[in-house]
Amino acid sequence: MIADRKDDHVRFAAEQQRHLGGYNQFDDVSFVHHALAGIDRSDVSLATRFGGIEWQVPLYINAMTGGSAKTGAVNRDLAIAARETGVPIATGSMSAYFADESVAGTFSVMRRENPDGFIMANVNANASVEKARRAIGLLRADALQIHLNSIQETVMPEGDRSFSSWGPQVEKIAAGVDVPVIVKEVGFGLSRETVLRLQEMGVRAADVAGRGGTNFARIENDRRDHADYSYLNGWGQSAPACLLDAQGAGIPVLASGGVRNPLDVARGLALGAAAAGVSGQFLKTVLDGGVPALISQISAWLDQLEALMTALGAPTPADLTRCDVLIHGDLRAFCADRGIETRRLATRSSTHSTTHETIGSTR
Template sequence: MPAEQASERKDDHVRLAAAQQRETPPPGGWDDIAFVHHALAGVDADTVDLHVEVAGSRWSLPFYVNAMTGGSASTGDINRDLAIAARETGVAIASGSLSIALDNPALLSTFRVIRDENPDGFVMANVGIERSPVDAQRAVDALGADALQVHINAVQETVMPEGSRSFSSWPASLEAILAAVDVPVIVKEVGFGLSAATLARLADMGVRYADVSGAGGTDFMRIENSRRAGGDYAYLAGWGQSAAECLLEAPADAPTLLASGGVRTPLDVARALALGARAVGASGSFLSVVLDGGAEALITRIREWSDHLTALHSLVGATDPGALRRTDLIVRGRAAEFARARGIDLESLAHRAGGKDA
């Protein structure tokens, strides 16, 4: 694809993703998960430590700026603001897919700005699962990345006007990338979820980290369908599982899990952590902040999330993110329906604290 046409596509993605953020969120997802309130279970906020271990590094916060964009002048400006916010708050950050820059090196600076503005931060590069091991390492080297996200996007490719329909080679391609790159690999969906069977298969392949990236956030099926004449794939709206559903059914021997997809508030972060995620990614909600107010607005928002997440830990009696996995949870709505159909024991989730109120 010519560089100019590819850049226009990236600008379209941002415009359409921003438009989705202004809509009423779809039903289900994180709102199906509720903490049982125990009025005497709280701890002092100054005893809460939000640090988590991810991909061999210690993150100061259990949430991160997830993969978004790059590949045009305007998206390069967005990446600069995201990187400045990451630098000032210490939050980890992932780039958008570097495939466009691997094919059009003149566009690399729109991604490289993430490292240039954030020289000491934890940065994740991003490529598609179909890229060669050489390309995967090029992406890592281009950003001096600490980890590599490899995204799986069969639904997006199916609807994308210029997309691929050849998926059978993807497992072998992923295995080749795993063997070749010199940083931790995080396999992620792009908003349609990783099922229990997929997570088990990834574990068997040697994948150590996976972002379930479920439905309920930016919908790349809708984005690509908007680029089609006639929008003839509209009937696929709602395809996939929410991140909450993916976490509920994740097998015990799954890779270390990250979660993203429709994360709007610190409460959503806490819900994901309580369901077993090691850390939680946000894209669309942070994109809206940057588009409206630039880096300074996102710095303010991230610091607010950090303060609120500390307060939520204090409220439910968790001194660290891992302790949230011992809190009592109620699962209802679509997530409960999904769990029952998949044979998941929801009653035990509601009694994890052992009946203790303090």
């Protein structure tokens, strides 16, 4: 049954990507164009550092799948693309492995195909410390993702219905494993209050994983006999909203959820993220065009991100937090309601040091 569910998730997620609308709240973020801000391309580095972690690029393949023969093949292809492009990668939830060790190869294939890459194992917030260690050991993982998905579990016919233990268990795992712990949502976002709690728990970084990309409420609703929970399709906060909400929360943040192109990556970095993660876009590419298509796409994204940073005058990803940005539309309304002041973002290039301390200090 778990294998069937994993196959359903991939099928429905790919189908969503083929029908996603054009707009999401990344479009409510625009850079102020300064025609003399540009620098030399040779002075630009994509390397990023956060929470004691160093990556050569601020882009990663985020958690997707594993647990069946079909999803193991997807993980193999994703790992090859990660190896060839140098991007970090996360496996999908390893709950299937804990239930049936015979599917271990559908996850460990990532390390076999990408022996020197940065790989993140992925467990749910109910996992014991022992299971978290097993997941890390299977992949020889460099970091551990713990996913929070109460809305997905609520809509999932066979999902969990008890969530009170999640916070204490996250804290136990963070203290009980020997690799950095990154806590992520699955597409509904992390509020400032949640990010602050994660910081207190000893979590190394928070992946906001906001609304706008793969919608797991819709996926689980599609798996039900009747679409009982369709009213939850718009639940949660977008990645840009979460990034703005989390400024100054004292923990590095990562941007995922609805990242569609290199400009969205730059927008996420400009709002304080140390890196941006992509799932749905890359899943669609690898399913439709195979490994060569995904390698080509990731390579193009990295090249174009570097080009954008050159034009914006940002020699490093962290320097994008010094670029002037405007906040529009629904995102601006969210900020107003949450008491987030946005006008200073439009003129921060003239106050480099102050702005960098405010937004970049969590890197």
